[in-house]
Amino acid sequence: MNDNLIYLDNNATTKIDPRVLEVMLPYLTDYFANANSTHQFGLRAHDAVKAARKQVSNLIGAEPNEVIFTSGATEAINLALKGVAENYSNKGKHIITVATEHSAVLDTCKYLESRGFEVSYLSVASDGLIALDELKSLLRPDTILVSVMYVNNETGVVQPIREIASVAHEAGVLFLSDCTQAVGKIAINVNEIGIDLLCLSGHKIYGPKGVGALYVRQSPTRVRIPALLHGGGHERGFRSGTLNVPGIVALGKACEIASLEMDKDSNAILSLRDYLESELCSIEGTSINGNVTNRLYNVSNVLFRGVDSDAIIMGLSNPENDLPLIAVSNGSACTSTSIEPSHVLTAMGLDETAAFNSIRFSIGKYNSREDIPIVVAAIKNIVADLRAMVS
Incomplete structure (x- = not known):
């Protein structure tokens, strides 16, 4: 990568x-x-x-x-x-x-x-x-x-x-x-x-x-x-x-390749996903969207209450930062041009504000454990700054 x-x-x-x-x-x-x-x-x-x-x-x-x-x-x-x-x-x-x-x-x-x-x-x-x-x-x-x-x-x-x-x-x-x-x-x-x-x-x-x-x-x-x-x-x-x-x-x-390496990849990715979630959930006002048991091992959809997901995404991909650019999303790539809240999250009962405050993290086999602390630190800083602006 x-x-x-x-x-x-x-x-x-x-x-x-x-x-x-x-x-x-x-x-x-x-x-x-x-x-x-x-x-x-x-x-x-x-x-x-x-x-x-x-x-x-x-x-x-x-x-x-x-x-x-x-x-x-x-x-x-x-x-x-x-x-x-x-x-x-x-x-x-x-x-x-x-x-x-x-x-x-x-x-x-x-x-x-x-x-x-x-x-x-x-x-x-x-x-x-x-x-x-x-x-x-x-x-x-x-x-x-x-x-x-x-x-x-x-x-x-x-x-x-x-x-x-x-x-x-x-x-x-x-x-x-x-x-x-x-x-x-x-x-x-x-x-x-x-x-x-x-x-x-x-x-x-x-x-x-x-x-x-x-x-x-x-x-x-x-x-x-x-x-x-x-x-x-x-x-x-x-x-x-x-x-x-x-x-x-x-x-x-x-x-x-998938048939041969699926088990190995799934174990490694699950470990990264759990590590990421444990760190993100230490942020106040954060929770996981969706069933946490019947869920694929590489996905985490996280609600950051009171913080617009687009603002987080732009902050993570700001080239003026001294950090690597971080790519995440707030829904399906096929509907990324829509200004509507995620139909998936609203169907699950989230209100529009909560849906707009949610980020999808999807981890792959080319991610490493060293990525996680960088991502978490960046998100903590962005969330704190955005909440301070509206407090």
Whole structure:
């Protein structure tokens, strides 16, 4: 990591692993052929894509033919939601999701509502968890899909995915999970959990931006979704367009590394997260947002009462400081231009002021223990100065 930067915004994106970059580069230079070309150079690219598909499928316990490469999780979510809506509309037009989903899910559901579909939005408790009883009460004969993210991108709260999948399947309903923040960080087996469609993105697991994947169950019950993009029949007709071979190769390598190093990384990152929280919570008026037990090990969403989060963020990234620049966030990177409070935090019952006073810290494998005291000292100084200004 850059010596002049302490990066604690790994849920927004991650630094590419050098080993991922190493396997990616030859497919930008020497092995640049189209994977659908039938000459020798094209076949080499085709074989690289095939190997990457296996690496991705291994990480989530799927079969290679169940993996569709996309430009990222947002495209995968659109393909899954719109595809199920179109193909299963003869059964019904009712979808269930959660008020705290990523905007890629919520915005797509809003679009589907404009097309005549009905969407029910599950509420969450103050800790960010849904209630299974509410899910059961919302299921109807015309429900075609339940969509619940595995790990919340802002709070790290982990939903009871196995139980949710079971409830959906008992009602004969498909289950989609946005696993963007879960894949590569915790063990996932789509068959053991009962996930029918799963979305993931390369740049969240130390791969490049612009590549992701959608898992679509093919066995024992085949999930059928139509193509969103037409023009060549690539990816078995699911998604036309020349394959991003360098990105796909990189995604495969990132998945392979994650499968081998997940346990080691999780232990180290959890230690850093707990250290950070213990120090930050010594600041008066500070508390953790979300369930502190059912939570991913790398995320801490902290409320600094009476202090605007944007002021903290600007203070930490002020180049005039004699400290490294410190990168944190106050919500999802995909909604960072919005002046609205976090929809995740307000859905959990925080008022707008508290939501605007909250910071997300997301730790990655390139952070070190030496980073924590620097970050804590900087935040203590900024919080004290900001509170003094309004006292």
